[in-house]
Structure formats: structure tokens, C-alpha cells
Amino acid sequence: MPDAKLIPAHPEPPLLPLPYPLPLTRAGLSGFPSPAQDYEGRTLDLNERLVKRPASTFFMTVTGDSMEAFGIAEGDLLVVDSAIEPRPGHILVASVEGELVVKRYEVLDHRPYLASGNPSYRPIPAADLECQAWGVVRAVIHEYSV
Structure with a gap:
């Protein structure tokens, strides 16, 4: 990932509430309820959900295939x-x-290693190299091509 670009989180992200429906179970109702009824009063803000500490959070895009077994493509x-x-x-994201x-x-x-999710890549012995953890991955956002 030599060309990785780190993008810091906004220190005070604006609120962006999105519809977040409650999964409701309906029994004994006749007719069809309004589809908008599931969206009433409940929202989700992705900043609030994914960014717990804006001052220490950053985003980056993954290159390579070493972490596919861990769900990171x-x-x-x-x-x-x-x-x-x-x-x-x-x-981790590490240097x-x-x-x-x-x-x-x-x-x-009893020795620290940085391991891939791909058997083609051997674990990296962290104690033997110049290695510094930059942060812990809190979430992975995967977009489907549509």
C-alpha cells in the first residue's frame, strides 16, 4: 500500500441522519400498511455509528488482496x-x-506478528523490523458495483 492516502475524519462531523427502519413484525393486520411507517422517527448517522473519536479517526482505501479472508478487499x-x-x-494499519x-x-x-488473510503472504515478524502501528481498523465499508 505504498500509495495509500490517509484521510482524517472531520473533527466535528455534521449530523447526517439517514432513514433507519425498525424491523417490525406484523400479525393479524388486514390490508397493506404504508411503507413509510417503518421509517417513522428512527434515523442513523454514519458519523455517529462509525467515528467514535473524530480527532483520532482516519479513512483509507485498501489496495491488494492480502486481507480478503478477513473480509477486506x-x-x-x-x-x-x-x-x-x-x-x-x-x-491494524501499520508502517x-x-x-x-x-x-x-x-x-x-510469544512474538508479535502481522499476519495476512492470504496464505500467499507470510506473517511479518514485527519485532525484527521497523514497525509502528498507526491504528486499529474499526470498520470496513465495501461497495458493490451496480
């Missing part, structure tokens, strides 16, 4: 929080020898 948008302390099992990578943080035989 080329072109996906990552929501990354640099204030989260990395723990084993977290998906390894000056190159940005997206990998899963694992501890194998």
Missing part, C-alpha cells in the same frame, strides 16, 4: 482509530519499514 474503505491500543486479533500495510496482529510463540 481491494477498494474497500477502512475506518481506522489511532487511539485504540492494539491487541492480538485486531486488524513496516516505511510501507503502510493492513494486517492482523497476532502473537505466535
Whole structure:
């Protein structure tokens, strides 16, 4: 990911409430209710849902196929929080020898590794290289081509 572009979250994102229907079960009703009835009074703001700490959150687009087994594909948008302390099992954005990578943080035989979700790529021994975690991936946004 040498050409990765980090896009910081807006420090005070504007509210953008979107319709967020409640899944309602109807029984014993005759006729057809209004489709708009499911949308009454409930909204979802993606900033509120995905950006917990605007000052430490940034976005980046994924290149490559190393994380496909973890549900992260080329072109996906990552929501990354640099204030989260990395723990084993977290998906990280890290700088390894000056190159940005997206990998899963694992501890194998008491040593830290950055692992891919693709068997074609070997785990990276984090202790043996110049490696710095930039943040933990909080969300992956995958768009379908339509």
C-alpha cells in the first residue's frame, strides 16, 4: 500500500441522519400498511455509528488482496482509530519499514506478528523490523458495483 492516502475524519462531523427502519413484525393486520411507517422517527448517522473519536479517526482505501479472508478487499474503505491500543486479533494499519500495510496482529510463540488473510503472504515478524502501528481498523465499508 505504498500509495495509500490517509484521510482524517472531520473533527466535528455534521449530523447526517439517514432513514433507519425498525424491523417490525406484523400479525393479524388486514390490508397493506404504508411503507413509510417503518421509517417513522428512527434515523442513523454514519458519523455517529462509525467515528467514535473524530480527532483520532482516519479513512483509507485498501489496495491488494492480502486481507480478503478477513473480509477486506481491494477498494474497500477502512475506518481506522489511532487511539485504540492494539491487541492480538485486531486488524491494524501499520508502517513496516516505511510501507503502510493492513494486517492482523497476532502473537505466535510469544512474538508479535502481522499476519495476512492470504496464505500467499507470510506473517511479518514485527519485532525484527521497523514497525509502528498507526491504528486499529474499526470498520470496513465495501461497495458493490451496480
